[in-house]
Structures are given as structure tokens and as C-alpha cells.
Amino acid sequence: MPAYEDDGDLTTIRVAQFLPHPPAKVWRALTEPELIAQWMMPGDFRLEVGHRYTMAALPRPNTEFSGTVEAEVLAYETERMLAVRWQDADRPDAVDWTITWTLEPEGRGTRLFLVHEGFDPDDPTQLMARKIMGGGWRSSVITALEAVLDAL
Secondary structure: OOEEOOOOOOOEEEEEEEEOOOHHHHHHHHHOHHHHHHHOOOEOOOOOOOOEEEEEOOOEHHHOEOOEEEEEEEEEEOOOEEEEEEEEOOEOOOOOEEEEEEEEEEOOEEEEEEEEEOOOOOOHHHHHHHHHHHHHHHHHHHHHHHHHHHHO
């Protein structure tokens, strides 16, 4: 089970997980569109700063999420860090989140850190989104990522 660092900061989700795979392999899963589609959401991702793309998921009416994520690659360092911006396609002014993946070699594997920030602690809908997404990152998404890595 991934380590979840709840430091009381309602603006951020933090997850850390050891993966028994080298950083190069984890990096592939984070940056190759056909692999991303298997563990997160399908989309037209391209590893290029400034590249804008969309991803499709199930709508979540209780968090006012349309199901379509407008994303943009903000920064990356090959096999070390990837930062992307996420906004709801139907409500781009409602959320402005940054998801940063950091990879650190650890033994024969990789320690993967996720920081999902930009939640508005004064917005009950965003607090609900943080709760749901925090659970999703820690359980289903990381589990799906591990399955993709195991199959590579």
C-alpha cells in the first residue's frame, strides 16, 4: 500500500510508493501514451513542454467533474520528474491542479512520489474531489500502474 503523507495541507495530495522496477521502466509508463491509457486515462500525451492534450475519464457529478481533463506538460527531467497541469474541460476556471511525479532510484527499484496540488480548501466540492482523488491515487491508480510495470 502506498504511503500517504497527510500533513494537514488541504491544498495537496502526497503519495510515495516503492516500485520494484528501474526508473527507466517507470518513466516509460509515465510518458508513453499507450501505457498511460492502461493505468490512468487515455489521451494524446506527448513529452514536450507546453504540449496540451486531453484525457477522458468517468464524470463525477458529486465533485462537478465533467470527465474530460485538459492537460499541459509543464516541465520534465527524463527519468526524474514530470509535471503536468490539469483543468476540467467544461470548467477550466474551477480547478487548476498541478500533478508532479518524481522518481528516485532506490536499491533495484524506484521510489515514486506524487504531489497533486492546487485544491481550494474553502471549496467543499474541491475538498470532496481531494478526498476521492487521494483515495484513487493511493489505491486503484497505483495498483494499475504496478500491473502495467509488471507486464512490461
